[in-house]
Amino acid sequence: ASRARSCRIQSSPDVADEPRLGEDLKSWLAFADQKVGEVATLATGLAEGRAAVADRLAESTAAVRSRAAAPGVVVPEVRERTAALTPADGERAPYAERAAAQQARLNLPPLPTTTIGSFPQTSEIRSTRAAWVRGELSDADYTAAMRAEIASTVALQEELGLDVLVHGEPERNDMVQYFAEQLDGFATTVNGWVQSYGSRCVRPPILWGDVSRPAPLTVEWTAYAASLTDKPVKGMLTGPVTILAWSFVRDDLPLGDTADQVALALRDEVTDLEAAGIGVVQVDEPALRELLPLRRAAHPGYLDWSVRSFRLSTAGADTATQVHTHLCYSEFGQVIGAIDGLDADVTSVEAARSRMEIVPELADAGYGRGIGPGVYDIHSPRVPSVDEVTDLVELAAKSIDPRLVWVNPDCGLKTRAYAETKESLANLVTAARTVRATL
Ligand code: GLN
Numbered sequence: 370a371s372r373a374r375s376c377r378i379q380s381s382p383d384v385a386d387e388p389r390l391g392e393d394l395k396s397w398l399a400f401a402d403q404k405v406g407e408v409a410t411l412a413t414g415l416a417e418g419r420a421a422v423a424d425r426l427a428e429s430t431a432a433v434r435s436r437a438a439a440p441g442v443v444v445p446e447v448r449e450r451t452a453a454l455t456p457a458d459g460e461r462a463p464y465a466e467r468a469a470a471q472q473a474r475l476n477l478p479p480l481p482t483t484t485i486g487s488f489p490q491t492s493e494i495r496s497t498r499a500a501w502v503r504g505e506l507s508d509a510d511y512t513a514a515m516r517a518e519i520a521s522t523v524a525l526q527e528e529l530g531l532d533v534l535v536h537g538e539p540e541r542n543d544m545v546q547y548f549a550e551q552l553d554g555f556a557t558t559v560n561g562w563v564q565s566y567g568s569r570c571v572r573p574p575i576l577w578g579d580v581s582r583p584a585p586l587t588v589e590w591t592a593y594a595a596s597l598t599d600k601p602v603k604g605m606l607t608g609p610v611t612i613l614a615w616s617f618v619r620d621d622l623p624l625g626d627t628a629d630q631v632a633l634a635l636r637d638e639v640t641d642l643e644a645a646g647i648g649v650v651q652v653d654e655p656a657l658r659e660l661l662p663l664r665r666a667a668h669p670g671y672l673d674w675s676v677r678s679f680r681l682s683t684a685g686a687d688t689a690t691q692v693h694t695h696l697c698y699s700e701f702g703q704v705i706g707a708i709d710g711l712d713a714d715v716t717s718v719e720a721a722r723s724r725m726e727i728v729p730e731l732a733d734a735g736y737g738r739g740i741g742p743g744v745y746d747i748h749s750p751r752v753p754s755v756d757e758v759t760d761l762v763e764l765a766a767k768s769i770d771p772r773l774v775w776v777n778p779d780c781g782l783k784t785r786a787y788a789e790t791k792e793s794l795a796n797l798v799t800a801a802r803t804v805r806a807t808l
């Protein structure tokens with residue numbers, strides 16, 4: 370189930386307790402207390418007739434009308450831009466041309482090593498962010514603290530000998546909320562907690578209007594990381610499908626249209642990252658599979674808009690910019706064609722628990738671009754041995770052209786601690802070098 374849809378009614382009690390939401394927006398929303406009120410209205414109406422609830426029905430109709438006409442709900446510039454899109458906006462140069470240009474720029478060894486983006490979110494990082502949000506830490510002090518964190522993450526990756534580095538995402542509370550907080554068209558709540566898995570909770574953003582990007586979202590942190598190293602640093606974005614899957618979406622515009630709006634905002638971000646000198650950009654779509662409709666008949670329609678919006682967000686990239694994506698589940702059967710359709714230069718996927726099963730499946734389906742099957746499961750603190758990782762890398766390199774294989778963990782490291790992260794990544798690098806030497 371998606372994060373937003375698994376929301377139980379008691380999770381978000383009363384819209385009146387949401388200080389960040391404007392009065393207009395509040396009048397359009399129903400949290401738990403409002404929903405209970407609506408049920409009571411319906412019950413009264415059924416028992417006593419429409420007249421008994423006429424006031425409340427009129428109030429509801431007025432709210433719907435005010436929403437349709439409110440500024441920000443329909444933004445003409447946003448609508449004009451999506452209306453002008455053509456299939457060419459989702460096309461990049463042929464893969465062979467891209468791969469050559471990227472290799473000339475990045476000069477990576479065979480079996481390049483990388484991570485999925487986040488590094489451990491220590492309690493220190495969390496409390497620094499919380500203090501800043503409460504206004505107890507100045508912007509300057511917050512920025513300095515995050516920069517120090519980024520600098521130590523970059524230094525660690527250099528020491529470990531990873532090939533494509535990341536900034537580590539310390540500034541992100543959540544991979545969707547972080548983007549929604551900065552995009553026009555989204556609102557975020559203070560109390561709207563929803564269980565995502567196990568004991569982990571998130572606050573899904575509320576999408577209420579047309580989406581645009583008032584300012585760059587990630588460029589400063591990424592460019593700072595890149596300024597600290599000669600190795601390539603991978604910019605890290607959350608894809609349009611995942612942003613929508615983990616938000617409360619609007620009911621007055623098809624999801625595919627909204628996805629195009631989000632995609633264009635991300636496309637502009639990719640351009641800005643490139644202008645800041647970033648040569649590798651990852652657009653995460655861990656929710657691509659999750660949003661797949663249950664009914665088979667609905668699959669082609671869904672895959673059409675989801676793949677289109679991903680391509681739209683990435684196809685503005687230069688031929689020499691390497692586009693990565695990350696998908697985060699292990700049953701790929703129904704989306705294997707879509708993975709190819711995304712046209713990313715490199716796709717990292719969860720694979721350790723299934724012992725690289727996805728790699729021959731992709732090879733059989735004719736997939737011929739970079740693939741990073743995860744070599745260890747990040748859900749556990751267990752450190753994989755060098756031999757274990759070496760076996761998996763060898764297995765992958767036997768099932769598909771070894772020139773396509775990347776070596777990376779299954780997913781982001783934010784829930785892990787540094788002790789096991791360092792050991793695991795050290796073993797990963799050793800394993801990659803061992804197999805590299807045999808190629
Ligand atoms: N870049 C994100 C991270 O590393 C990806 C998370 C995910 O796949 N869910 O945390």
Ligand code: ZN
Nearest residue numbers: 655697780781
């Ligand atoms: Zn993942």
